[in-house]
Amino acid sequence: MEPTQPAFTPEPSAARRAALVVTGLSKEYENHRAVEDLSFRVAEGEILGLVGPNGAGKTTSLRSIVGVLPIQTGRVQVCGHDLATQEVAAKSQLAWIPDDPQPFDTLTVEEHLRFSAALYGIRDWQERAQSLLVRFELSEKKDALGGELSRGMRQKLAFCMAWIHAPQLVLMDEPLSGLDPRAIRSAKDEIRRLARTGTAVVLSSHQLELIEELADRILILDRGRKKFEGTLSEARAALAMGDDQSLEAIFMSVTEPTVSP
Amino acid sequence: MFGHPALRLLFVLKLRGGLRMQVRKLRRPSSWIFLIVGGLLVFGWIAAVIFGRNFETARAPVAPEILRLGVDFGLLVLVVLTLVGAFQYRGLYLPREEIELSFSAPLSRSQLVRYRMATNLMRSLFAALLFGFLASRRLPNGLYAFLGTFLVMMTIPIFGQALALALGETENRLGKLMRRVPLRFVSVVLGAAVGIAVVFLIITPGPGMPALLTDGTSWLGDLAAHSGVRAALLPVAPWGRMITATTAAEFLPWFTAGIGAWILLHEMTARIKIDYRELSLATSADVARRVAMARRGGWSASKSQVMQPVKGSGAPWLFGRGGFGAIAWLETTSMLRRARGTLLLSLMVVILLVVLTGSIGRGDGWRPDSLQKSLLFGSLLISMLGTIYLCAGLRFDFRGRLEQMELVKAWPLAPWRVFLATILPETLFVSGLVVLAVAGRAAWMGAFHPVVLAVVAFQPLVVLTWVALDNAVFLHSPVRYVPGQESALQHMGRSLVLMLLRMLVLAIVVVVGLAPAAGVAFLLHGVAGVAKEPTTVVAAAVAWLGIVAVDLGLVWFGGRMLARFDVARDKGV
Numbered sequence: 001m002e003p004t005q006p007a008f009t010p011e012p013s014a015a016r017r018a019a020l021v022v023t024g025l026s027k028e029y030e031n032h033r034a035v036e037d038l039s040f041r042v043a044e045g046e047i048l049g050l051v052g053p054n055g056a057g058k059t060t061s062l063r064s065i066v067g068v069l070p071i072q073t074g075r076v077q078v079c080g081h082d083l084a085t086q087e088v089a090a091k092s093q094l095a096w097i098p099d100d101p102q103p104f105d106t107l108t109v110e111e112h113l114r115f116s117a118a119l120y121g122i123r124d125w126q127e128r129a130q131s132l133l134v135r136f137e138l139s140e141k142k143d144a145l146g147g148e149l150s151r152g153m154r155q156k157l158a159f160c161m162a163w164i165h166a167p168q169l170v171l172m173d174e175p176l177s178g179l180d181p182r183a184i185r186s187a188k189d190e191i192r193r194l195a196r197t198g199t200a201v202v203l204s205s206h207q208l209e210l211i212e213e214l215a216d217r218i219l220i221l222d223r224g225r226k227k228f229e230g231t232l233s234e235a236r237a238a239l240a241m242g243d244d245q246s247l248e249a250i251f252m253s254v255t256e257p258t259v260s261p
Numbered sequence: 262m263f264g265h266p267a268l269r270l271l272f273v274l275k276l277r278g279g280l281r282m283q284v285r286k287l288r289r290p291s292s293w294i295f296l297i298v299g300g301l302l303v304f305g306w307i308a309a310v311i312f313g314r315n316f317e318t319a320r321a322p323v324a325p326e327i328l329r330l331g332v333d334f335g336l337l338v339l340v341v342l343t344l345v346g347a348f349q350y351r352g353l354y355l356p357r358e359e360i361e362l363s364f365s366a367p368l369s370r371s372q373l374v375r376y377r378m379a380t381n382l383m384r385s386l387f388a389a390l391l392f393g394f395l396a397s398r399r400l401p402n403g404l405y406a407f408l409g410t411f412l413v414m415m416t417i418p419i420f421g422q423a424l425a426l427a428l429g430e431t432e433n434r435l436g437k438l439m440r441r442v443p444l445r446f447v448s449v450v451l452g453a454a455v456g457i458a459v460v461f462l463i464i465t466p467g468p469g470m471p472a473l474l475t476d477g478t479s480w481l482g483d484l485a486a487h488s489g490v491r492a493a494l495l496p497v498a499p500w501g502r503m504i505t506a507t508t509a510a511e512f513l514p515w516f517t518a519g520i521g522a523w524i525l526l527h528e529m530t531a532r533i534k535i536d537y538r539e540l541s542l543a544t545s546a547d548v549a550r551r552v553a554m555a556r557r558g559g560w561s562a563s564k565s566q567v568m569q570p571v572k573g574s575g576a577p578w579l580f581g582r583g584g585f586g587a588i589a590w591l592e593t594t595s596m597l598r599r600a601r602g603t604l605l606l607s608l609m610v611v612i613l614l615v616v617l618t619g620s621i622g623r624g625d626g627w628r629p630d631s632l633q634k635s636l637l638f639g640s641l642l643i644s645m646l647g648t649i650y651l652c653a654g655l656r657f658d659f660r661g662r663l664e665q666m667e668l669v670k671a672w673p674l675a676p677w678r679v680f681l682a683t684i685l686p687e688t689l690f691v692s693g694l695v696v697l698a699v700a701g702r703a704a705w706m707g708a709f710h711p712v713v714l715a716v717v718a719f720q721p722l723v724v725l726t727w728v729a730l731d732n733a734v735f736l737h738s739p740v741r742y743v744p745g746q747e748s749a750l751q752h753m754g755r756s757l758v759l760m761l762l763r764m765l766v767l768a769i770v771v772v773v774g775l776a777p778a779a780g781v782a783f784l785l786h787g788v789a790g791v792a793k794e795p796t797t798v799v800a801a802a803v804a805w806l807g808i809v810a811v812d813l814g815l816v817w818f819g820g821r822m823l824a825r826f827d828v829a830r831d832k833g834v
Binding site: 066067068069070087088089091092094095096098102103104105106107108111114115116118119120145146161 | 265266267270271274275278279281282357358359360361362364365366367368369536538539542
């Protein structure tokens with residue numbers, strides 16, 4: 001059985017309730033500013049594609065939003081909860097899939113799901129776990145240890161762990177790396193399905209065709225700064241490009257070439 | 262205690278998973294043998310430590326104040342070591358697989374600190390019981406000694422966590438200023454200071470013999486008379502009084518205070534408002550990197566930091582520009598680029614050996630015959646210990662190339678040539694260092710002994726034998742154990758069995774290599790009546806050739822082991 005979700009009626013993005021509001025987020029490391037004054041919002045059921053060259057600040061932004069990194073400047077609200085003042089309430093609404101998920105070496109796949117469910121106070125975890133294992137084709141691996149899983153299997157397990165508490169907001173960093181074509185297709189279907197149930201998704205990837213295919217809106221970051229936020233059509237219009245221009249062309253036009261050291 | 266039900270579940274699942282992993286690794290009979298050997302080794306040692314009464318019966322009764330001083334010294338060492346650990350694990354350490362999940366989950370920082378402290382306490386449980394039993398057998402009142410020691414051992418991890426968080430907060434507040442302080446260096450210095458102090462305490466007071474072996478107690482009293490030492494011992498004195506108490510009236514107040522301190526420290530540490538996330542991420546990444554390094558190549562100079570190459574400079578191509586030369590050049594470059602670790606370790610070993618062997622024969626006042634004796638035994642000792650220590654610490658061979666074996670296996674050379682090219686630079690480097698130490702020592706003493714020439718001639722062959730054997734064994738069973746990994750007993754058993762096997766093979770090699778030389782010596786001197794000196798020279802030459810033959814055999818054997826190596830199976834775990 002799938003995790004139960006309230007029925008969700010798609011509306012224009014601006015009219016929907018915001019699942020994530022980021023205001024003036026900045027993050028500075030010792031020698032450089034990784035993210036500078038970043039603001040954006042993601043509505044319920046919306047998929048936001050986050051793109052940018054290497055070192056643009058995508059991962060730092062995502063890790064700050066999910067609370068892995070402390071926020072130096074700015075504000076993050078998840079489903080109305082301020083991450084700084086209502087940290088636990090905010091985090092209980094979100095799920096995070098890092099770019100290289102690290103399972104516990106000694107725990108089985110099923111135990112990972114049991115633990116994840118416990119983290120979010122989910123009692124009927126078996127049914128949800130069963131459903132997720134089937135959907136992500138991990139049923140046969142439910143007794144396999146985390147340390148025995150291939151890169152693709154680890155990624156699938158990360159999806160299951162993120163999905164198990166039916167989050168209102170999911171943030172993913174390169175979620176499809178390591179997956180085979182069948183798994184990629186199934187993961188894309190699952191992301192769409194999740195958005196249809198009202199969950200907001202922030203998807204960071206270098207696979208521009210994936211973003212183009214899935215995202216309702218895109219956010220282009222370059223050297224820590226927001227370069228563009230909006231739909232593909234809006235991007236084309238802003239850049240005076242034809243309707244046949246791809247996200248790759250937009251990306252190339254918006255971002256600056258990286259200078260080799 | 263664990264802060265959150267899910268974290269308690271995680272602890273239980275990890276514990277169960279560890280046991281399951283252990284059971285899964287016992288599929289083959291050899292695994293059982295290793296486990297039994299390892300178990301016997303560890304439990305035999307523990308039983309000997311706890312129930313052995315040699316020291317106790319050999320000594321006269323110790324005065325209570327001296328006994329307490331001894332306990333205080335031990336406690337001080339534990340506290341300093343905790344401080345060293347806190348420098349290395351600033352903030353809240355969480356393993357790599359836990360950190361992203363925990364920080365993005367709906368858990369408060371206090372819950373995570375409680376979970377970490379509970380995990381640390383569970384890990385310390387075994388040590389607390391062991392030390393408790395040990396103390397109960399050695400101190401006047403067994404029960405009080407056990408309870409007191411147990412309480413101290415369960416307080417130390419909390420103390421360590423509090424220190425780590427406090428240091429983390431200091432780093433958060435001072436920022437760049439604190440980052441300039443070489444904390445790892447400070448912790449190493451502290452650790453070294455403890456080590457030197459312990460060595461000093463053991464060897465200084467006695468006339469040549471370690472003081473603890475000759476006079477186990479009086480030196481403690483002398484040392485404790487020093488006001489600085491007394492001040493340093495003051496913070497641990499209450500624990501010392503609790504552990505060495507002889508009556509309930511003496512024990513209970515300190516024990517109650519100890520429990521109170523535990524609760525207070527635990528709660529304060531859990532409630533302290535510190536944002537440790539960035540430091541924890543850095544610490545976790547650092548530990549993960551070091552564990553991965555250890556799993557790939559062990560703790561050795563070969564895993565020290567790589568230095569930026571100086572433009573225009575490069576390692577010499579000592580063995581030609583072909584495939585063989587390229588592999589040897591690769592290893593030579595590794596040695597040079599990690600020169601800091603290589604040189605530090607090498608110099609430390611060489612200086613230590615020269616200093617240690619410096620006093621051999623000195624008691625006779627450097628008479629010519631004692632000089633000769635010193636040169637003979639000192640050179641042999643440097644050769645033997647230098648080979649063992651340097652070969653263990655400098656691993657610029659297959660032992661450090663586990664992660665590149667897929668590449669190594671694809672190299673277009675015969676396996677024995679790949680094997681030889683890989684181990685040759687290290688062999689020559691170690692040999693060069695040992696020869697330098699032996700010759701340098703002889704020059705320093707201003708004397709000569711034929712053994713110096715023998716070391717020059719035989720050292721490369723001996724090192725080649727050792728390194729070839731080590732690498733062949735490694736290629737056969739490429740297992741690296743990292744402290745904290747599961748299956749510790751099995752790993753210990755395997756290490757012991759492999760070490761015995763290695764010694765056996767080495768003994769056979771020596772016998773096979775030297776037997777023809779012994780035969781030649783017998784024929785020349787015993788049968789034909791040739792003088793002793795020419796016989797020695799001829800026998801040495803035959804022995805040299807014999808060891809060369811054995812080394813060639815070992816290189817061939819190493820090549821076979823390399824050919825047998827399966828990258829899919831032999832992953833080193």
